Amino acid sequence: MALEHYISDLLYRYNCVVVPGFGAFLTQKTSAKINPDTNTFYAPTKLLAFNGQLTSNDGLLASYISEADKISFETALTYIEEHVKNWNRILGNEGSLVIKKIGVLNKNNEGSLLFQPASEINYLTSSFGLSNFSSLPITREILKEEVEELEESIPLVISTERRENKGFRPYLKYAAVLFLAFSTGLTAYKVFEKQRTNEQVARANAREYVDKQIQEATFFDLSPLELPTVTVDATSTKLPSEKDGEMHHIIAGAFRIKANADRKIKELKAKGYNSTYYGTNAYGLHVVTYESFSNATEALNALKEIKRAQSKDAWLLSKK
Incomplete structure (x- = not known):
């Protein structure tokens, strides 16, 4: 060869x-x-x-x-x-x-x-x-130019209209006007209905896209804060925020699927955090924490550092 x-x-x-x-x-x-x-x-x-x-x-x-x-x-x-x-x-x-x-x-x-x-x-x-x-080049003819040429070659003569009383039916003129108005309104209605249908389809597609894309969400308690009356004991050495039995949890996120929450815990532990599974919230999502503290001051300092180094979406949950 x-x-x-x-x-x-x-x-x-x-x-x-x-x-x-x-x-x-x-x-x-x-x-x-x-x-x-x-x-x-x-x-x-x-x-x-x-x-x-x-x-x-x-x-x-x-x-x-x-x-x-x-x-x-x-x-x-x-x-x-x-x-x-x-x-x-x-x-x-x-x-x-x-x-x-x-x-x-x-x-x-x-x-x-x-x-x-x-x-x-x-x-x-x-x-x-x-x-x-x-391929042969495409030649495009402009209809407007042809019409202008015809108008120049064929003069238009406008004559006065002759009306004959015999057999004249004026109601046909009004019927034509009513028919034109009805057809115009029907066309406008169809256009409006088509536009509204397109908007509904677009919204449905947007909701479906958002549902598919969201795999992880962090939820905050947006209910109005109730400021309780705090009584300070002058003889006590504890701060008002250091209540007996109260724990402060730094929340990393809430997940729809439990496997995603477990994977997040494993990821945070690999970074050195004492991450734990907190449970499910009111939305049925699985909550994961960075750390948990019994001291409020330590929790706030840790939250500040996590927001700076890891995620700005981290937040603090205090519960007994």
Whole structure:
């Protein structure tokens, strides 16, 4: 099998295929384009180029030949060397080398190789089945211009209306007016109903989207605060906030699914917090805490630090 066949197979999958001792064939992806002069549409493709300075063996071509023909790697290298010698001999004698499915190499007066890639093959696999095509330009006729031309060529003569008393039915005029008003109102009603239906559908879609997106929620008690009357005992050393048996919990969040709450607890414990499962709230959500304190001052200091370092949504729940 000819060497260019193996090179062509590899160009579909790789951007660079090196032929040891000869040069490298390179590909670069380009997007679709249109030629405005010929109205030709070109599909996305890989531009093919040749670099005669990349001659070092990277093993890709020899490995592919060895695997495809079930021969040794050394035999594949020998096969490549023979083809390269033949290519160089053709270039030296004829000055031009045609490589099927790849392109044409020509040697100029200075001894440099000029490469003209083949256009019949698209090595971009994502463009398989897409071919170039030409289309006639679209000509658009403007109706307004035609009407203006007709108005200029055909003069309009307005004559006075003649009314004959015989057989004249004035009620038809009023019936036409009423019918026009009714049809206008019906059209406006249909437009209004369609707009209202679209708004309802949009709201339903928005609610469904929000329900799907919300996986975690933190709820706050928004009921008005009742300020109890505090009596301070001058002989006591406790602060009013340090009530016997009262615990202060820093809330991390409330979850609809218990597994999410357990995962949050595991995550916070990994960060060094003594996170616990508090239970379910009035909304049926599973509540998770960062820490719990019996001292209100310590709880407030910890809450301040958590808000700064972890989450601004953390809040304090004090309960006996």
